[in-house]
Amino acid sequence: MKTKLNMIYWKGDKFWVGKLLEHPEIMTQGETLEELEENMKDAYILMTMEDVPEKHRVKKLELAV
Numbered sequence: 039m040k041t042k043l044n045m046i047y048w049k050g051d052k053f054w055v056g057k058l059l060e061h062p063e064i065m066t067q068g069e070t071l072e073e074l075e076e077n078m079k080d081a082y083i084l085m086t087m088e089d090v091p092e093k094h095r096v097k098k099l100e101l102a103v
Contacts, residue, residue, distance in 0.1 A: 041082075043058050043059070043060050043082070044058065044059040044060065045057070045058055045059070045075075045078055046058075046059055047071070047074060050067070052069075053067040053068060053069055053074075054067060054068050054069070054070065054071050054073070054074040055067045055074070056074050056078055058078070061082070061085065063085070064078070064081050064082055065081075066078050066080075066081045
């Protein structure tokens, strides 16, 4: 399955920085634009849990914050 997303990006002092418009909480950087794109793909997969297998369990956690 392919997903098309929009990445906003800019050149910082040392690195290219980017975030996804559809998921602004996903942000990463890279030394080159190509590295930024690869890092963004990895960050998206990790943050959206696309690597979770079909057979998985869910457990509710209670946190004191």
